[in-house]
Amino acid sequence: xxxxxxxxxxxxxxxxxxxxFLHKTPRAFLPMRSFPSLELVAGRGIEGDRxxxxxxAGFYSHKPEEGRQVTLFExxxxxxLQRDHKIELLPEEHRRNVTVEGVPLNHxxxxxxxxxxxxxxxxxxxxxxxxxxxxxxxxxxxxxxxxSGLNCKIIAGGTLxxxxxxxxx
Amino acid sequence: xxxxxxxxxxVVSKVEDLGNDTKRFTLVDQDDWELPPFRPGAHIxxxxxxxxxxxxxxxxxxxxxxxxVIAVKREREGxxxxxxxxxxxxxxxxxxxxxxxxxxALDQEGTNIFLAGGIGVTPFISAIRxxxxxxxxxxxxxxxxxxxxxxxxxxxxxxxxxxxRLYDTNAQAKPVIAAIFEEFAGSGxxxxxxxxxxxxxxxxxxxxxxxxxxxxxxxxxxxxIARSDVPPYELYLSASNKLATVTPDVGLLGTxxxxxxxxxxxxxxxxxxACRTRWTEGPPIHRDRVLSPAERQNExxxxxxxxxxxxxxxxx
Ligand code: FES
Numbered sequence: 001x002x003x004x005x006x007x008x009x010x011x012x013x014x015x016x017x018x019x020x021f022l023h024k025t026p027r028a029f030l031p032m033r034s035f036p037s038l039e040l041v042a043g044r045g046i047e048g049d050r051x052x053x054x055x056x057a058g059f060y061s062h063k064p065e066e067g068r069q070v071t072l073f074e075x076x077x078x079x080x081l082q083r084d085h086k087i088e089l090l091p092e093e094h095r096r097n098v099t100v101e102g103v104p105l106n107h108x109x110x111x112x113x114x115x116x117x118x119x120x121x122x123x124x125x126x127x128x129x130x131x132x133x134x135x136x137x138x139x140x141x142x143x144x145x146x147x148s149g150l151n152c153k154i155i156a157g158g159t160l161x162x163x164x165x166x167x168x169x
Numbered sequence: 170x171x172x173x174x175x176x177x178x179x180v181v182s183k184v185e186d187l188g189n190d191t192k193r194f195t196l197v198d199q200d201d202w203e204l205p206p207f208r209p210g211a212h213i214x215x216x217x218x219x220x221x222x223x224x225x226x227x228x229x230x231x232x233x234x235x236x237x238v239i240a241v242k243r244e245r246e247g248x249x250x251x252x253x254x255x256x257x258x259x260x261x262x263x264x265x266x267x268x269x270x271x272x273x274a275l276d277q278e279g280t281n282i283f284l285a286g287g288i289g290v291t292p293f294i295s296a297i298r299x300x301x302x303x304x305x306x307x308x309x310x311x312x313x314x315x316x317x318x319x320x321x322x323x324x325x326x327x328x329x330x331x332x333x334r335l336y337d338t339n340a341q342a343k344p345v346i347a348a349i350f351e352e353f354a355g356s357g358x359x360x361x362x363x364x365x366x367x368x369x370x371x372x373x374x375x376x377x378x379x380x381x382x383x384x385x386x387x388x389x390x391x392x393x394i395a396r397s398d399v400p401p402y403e404l405y406l407s408a409s410n411k412l413a414t415v416t417p418d419v420g421l422l423g424t425x426x427x428x429x430x431x432x433x434x435x436x437x438x439x440x441x442x443a444c445r446t447r448w449t450e451g452p453p454i455h456r457d458r459v460l461s462p463a464e465r466q467n468e469x470x471x472x473x474x475x476x477x478x479x480x481x482x483x484x485x
Contacts, residue, residue: 028174029268031203031234059174063433130437130472134268135205141438145458 017103017166019116020075021091024049028059029135032092040118042157045069046097059131066153067123070115073149075101085143093136096126096149103166105150112155116164120152176216176265177205179237184260187319190243191288192255193228195236196264203234208272209299210292210360210386213237215254216265223250226291226362226386227269228323230298237266240320242288273384275300279357281308282350284371286363287315292386293362294323297333301326311349313338313363347374354378362386399454402476406430406485407449415476422472430485432471439473446471450482 023032024046039047050058051068060068073096081087091099098115108122128144183195198204207213212226225239244251258264273296275281281300283293290312300308301324310327312318313336327333336344346367350359351374359378361371368385375383401416404424415424422444425432435443439457448469454477457470469483 026200026202027178027198029177029205030198031205033203057174057178060435061174063435127436127441128438129435145440 013168017100019164021099027057037161040157042154067151069154071096072098077147114167116160117158119156181262191319193240197236207269209296210273211269214267228291228294276358281358283310284361285312286367289362346370350374360384399475403480405482444472447484
């Protein structure tokens with residue numbers, strides 16, 4: 001993992017995105033609540049979220065994973081779901097923490113980038129989970145394959161606010 | 170390894186003795202967070218420990234989203250769930266519940282005719298509160314009880330407005346169920362929850378009604394995620410020497426779970442590969458999107474897998 005972090009691929013990425021929504025929930029199955037800002041803590045996660053290291057109470061907490069400290073979702077996926085599957089998914093329904101616009105999430109695995117004043121490292125693409133259909137009562141599992149967001153660990157913490165920029169380092 | 174979270178953790182915030190052998194329990198999140206959403210008249214499984222699980226309808230309405238309210242009548246001859254709740258459950262106690270299921274698909278325009286026997290009124294209390302909150306009065310509740318009915322405080326405006334017809338069967342005659350529904354034969358939704366005899370009479374009264382216009386409150390089992398359509402088969406776990414039968418309603422993963430086998434499951438839908446398991450006898454039915462044809466020769470994605478033959482042997 002460290003090798004990837006230090007040795008960033010050659011290709012320079014030029015993109016600039018923005019944070020549109022922020023969500024967290026303290027325990028598995030509870031609805032996500034929207035916040036104007038979230039506190040990102042390096043190496044631990046989001047204060048008050050179900051996957052915050054030391055307070056694990058999430059659906060996957062029995063399988064600890066460093067890279068699940070903060071999760072991202074693309075705004076553009078809402079349009080794609082609407083267009084391709086006639087499904088309306090709301091920002092509080094995908095159960096990721098940060099909804100971003102203009103960020104090529106699927107190309108960021110293994111890279112570090114700035115999330116507001118924080119720095120995160122993308123560890124892997126998120127996979128959808130069958131239980132999301134049970135929670136939402138919407139058939140979104142298949143449509144979300146390959147566009148279910150990105151899992152990241154927090155390298156440098158800070159306050160993240162709606163409207164903050166998301167940028168390559 | 171810690172166990173996977175499979176239920177919603179709540180805390181008992183209020184226990185009220187309503188008389189007539191009935192107690193009302195209010196369950197909330199420990200931080201007063203919103204609870205998972207539900208439809209009017211939905212129900213939850215309440216996990217009372219040591220395998221004791223009972224299903225109760227929610228009495229509150231979907232917009233009242235930070236609590237689950239259930240009302241429990243003590244059944245002295247029952248199987249122990251109501252006695253446990255009455256005798257052992259106190260304020261402050263943690264209780265695990267399932268995600269809410271079911272609910273009544275209310276008629277938006279026509280009249281919703283609810284028929285309840287005793288404590289069977291609970292799903293309709295939820296539905297009436299939901300309708301009243303939206304300023305709607307397109308319903309009528311016929312409600313029988315032996316002695317003083319409980320829970321009336323939850324639908325006081327509806328009672329005051331004359332939309333609830335109460336029958337104390339200790340003092341007056343039972344309603345003529347056929348007559349109640351005759352009037353609405355052409356439109357509206359008919360719904361009933363009560364003792365078996367009442368359900369039977371109700372069923373007869375609306376036998377000619379189309380299915381989508383009638384609702385008999387019955388608790389639905391949890392949705393099986395990977396529903397299987399294959400006939401039952403035998404499952405043998407060679408490493409732990411365990412044997413079970415896999416039936417379509419429980420499925421392979423549910424059976425492994427019941428046997429106490431901790432297979433790592435992540436997506437639960439055959440795409441992540443977390444649950445791959447070696448098999449030695451089958452042949453299995455593969456429904457995943459992970460394994461190559463070569464891998465399928467000796468591995469199975471059990472969260473969506475099954476057996477095409479009579480016996481599946483897994484190396485677990
Ligand atoms: S749990 Fe993901 S494939 Fe079975």
